[in-house]
Amino acid sequence: MFSREELNQFYRYCVALTGDEDEAYDLLQDSFEKFLRKGRDVHSAKAYFRGIIRNHFIDQYRKGAKHGFTELDENIISTNETSLESLIANKEEARFILNALDFHDRELLYLWAVEEYTAKELADLLKSPRGTILSKLHRLKIKIKQCLENGYEKDIKRKHQGKLRRA
Amino acid sequence: MKKTLKENIKENYAELKLSPEQWRSLDSLQQNRAGKHGIRFFLKISFAAMAASVLLLSLYLFQGSGSLAGKIADEVAYNHNKNVQMEIKTASIDEVQSFLSKIDFTLIHSERLPLEQWELLGGRSCSIQGRLAVQMKIQNKANGKLKTLYQVPYPKELSHIKSVPMETYASGVKVRLWRERGLLLGLAGG
Structure with a gap:
């Protein structure tokens, strides 16, 4: 129960x-x-x-197939599991990131950030080698940074322009 | 101070909760299932425990070659198969008792073998596991089948044999053992 x-x-x-x-x-x-x-x-x-x-x-x-699968690039150099810790984002940016990511990345981010699983635990849970999990975390970090640097700013601008046009 | 992405992701998810209706719906599902599962689980466990008890008891009582009950069943079946002549042919249990003067216990009419259905043909003394015993031939009045009934003072070692008969097969013969009025009774025959 x-x-x-x-x-x-x-x-x-x-x-x-x-x-x-x-x-x-x-x-x-x-x-x-x-x-x-x-x-x-x-x-x-x-x-x-x-x-x-x-x-x-x-x-x-x-x-x-409501949602799409993402091809994984296994050649990305793995990093340590704490590399995501350094990322800074406000609440709005966090929401934007969650909306922008596909389910693989969103699940990984959730399990890492909310459930606080280690790379070893993630590997057991997702049935992947630890090295692959570390690669995925590194890849996720790059994606989030790109999201914040390009996507989020563009999104804000797009919304701002939309408001101006309606006005 | 600006929070980390991790902290904001956590906060974002922490705000997500099932509505009271959604929670009630899921909870009622598990409550219903728990009730059904509980009953099913109890029945399964009870049945398994009963089956295991019967099996273990049967094995303990009869199958173990070292068990006294098993040895008695073997001996009762052996005597039955030998089909030796009765020392006294009579339909009266009192006459058997009188004739076998060495017997130091009182023969009984078993409640499980009513006189209306079974006829005594005669008896003789024998020994079962070194104890003086009596074997009697009885015949079913309805179908004519012959059986051998053994009576011996109840051995203390067989405290697990009660008034409800325990049944087994020894040397191809069906043997029932039970306790009745301080005696161990054995009935052999198909």
């Missing part, structure tokens, strides 16, 4: 995957029904349920 806070935590994970609150609730509800149907005691219910959510979400992708 999950507490309200635990279900909220899973809901946030669903938002990280889907990028949309309504879709997140649908994903959570479907996965929860699936989890309860299993009707068995598992060693780690939270980890097990998280796995169901992730697999269910990826299945939906493969069937209908």
Whole structure:
């Protein structure tokens, strides 16, 4: 039995995957029904349920492809897992980044920032070698920086121009 | 002081919560499932425990070659298969008792073998596990089937055999053992 806070935590994970609150609730509800149907005691219910959510979400992708997959560049030189710590961004910028990222990156960012998983834990959870996870974190850092330097400024300007035109 | 991206991402997600309706809906799902699962789980466990108990008890009582009950069952089946002549042919249990004067216990009419259904043909003395015992031939009045009924003072070592019969097969013969009025009774025959 999950507490309200635990279900909220899973809901946030669903938002990280889907990028949309309504879709997140649908994903959570479907996965929860699936989890309860299993009707068995598992060693780690939270980890097990998280796995169901992730697999269910990826299945939906493969069937209908609401969202796109990103090709991973494994040749990027890996870095240490704390390199993302140095990034500075305000709340608006953080929201912009979350909207701009695809689900792979958003999930990684969520697990790293909110759940505070280490690279080793991420590797276990996402079933990837630790080196690959470090590469992904490094790649994510570059993407976020580019997002902030180019995309966010352009987005602000676009919104500002839109307001001027309406005025 | 400007916050880090990590802190802002955390705050952003912390604001996300299930609405009260969404929470209630999910919680009712798990409450319903927990009730059903609890009953199913209890039934499964109970059934498994019962099956395991019966199996272990049967193994303990009969299958272990070293167990006294198993040895008695083997001996009862062996005597039954030998089909030796009765020392006294009579339909009266009192006459069997009188004839076998060395017997130091009182033979009984078993409640499980009512006189209306079973007829006594005769009896003889024997020994079961070194104890003086009596074997009697009985016949089912309805179908004519013959069985051998053994009676012996209840061995203290067999405290686990109660009034409800324990059944096994020894040398191809069905053997039932039970306790009745201070005696151990064994019934052999198909």
